[in-house]
Amino acid sequence: MVLNPGEFCFGGADTRIHTLLGSCVSITLWHPRRQVGGMCHYMLPARRLPGPMHGLDGRYADHAIRMFLHHIGRQGTRPSEYVARMFGGGNQFPPAQRRGRAPDIARDNIAAGLALLDRHGFHLTETDLGGRGARRLTFDIATGEVALTSAARQAS
Numbered sequence: 001m002v003l004n005p006g007e008f009c010f011g012g013a014d015t016r017i018h019t020l021l022g023s024c025v026s027i028t029l030w031h032p033r034r035q036v037g038g039m040c041h042y043m044l045p046a047r048r049l050p051g052p053m054h055g056l057d058g059r060y061a062d063h064a065i066r067m068f069l070h071h072i073g074r075q076g077t078r079p080s081e082y083v084a085r086m087f088g089g090g091n092q093f094p095p096a097q098r099r100g101r102a103p104d105i106a107r108d109n110i111a112a113g114l115a116l117l118d119r120h121g122f123h124l125t126e127t128d129l130g131g132r133g134a135r136r137l138t139f140d141i142a143t144g145e146v147a148l149t150s151a152a153r154q155a156s
Helices: 061-074 105-119 151-155
Strands: 008-011 016-021 025-031 036-042 083-088 123-129 135-140 145-150
Touching: 008 061, 016 025, 016 036, 025 061, 025 105, 025 135, 036 061, 036 135, 061 105, 083 105, 083 135, 083 145, 105 123, 123 145
Parallel strands: 083 123
Antiparallel strands: 008 036, 016 135, 025 036, 025 083, 135 145
16 A cells, blocks of 8 residues: 555555655554554644634644554554554755754654654654655555665665
């Protein structure tokens, strides 16, 4: 399955997920004993719009974590039982192209993901964050393996 920006997937051993990241961030979670897990591809740290929220929206880090927590609860498992990894948050433009006090979305996405994982008791085992450029990610829930091709790592 291809995970587009703002999407979320949680499945079993027959699930393989692919995504392409820029300033967005993906978190993968894998339960080694149960062979279940998932991936999110969030675009922004948090939903800041006023008014009531109708449902969860995978475009936001805080919502994506709540979606994970929902599925983890349905499995009868706890966050600490999962292998957590986080990827992305690459700057897509050189610093000279950023104007004034424009928000640094990549940096904010990374900070939000790290804080949320820590707050909810996930143990982060691998990261590939920041840098410049895109990352291609494939996550195989049967094995828990993540294949990463990172232009960001090469440009750092």
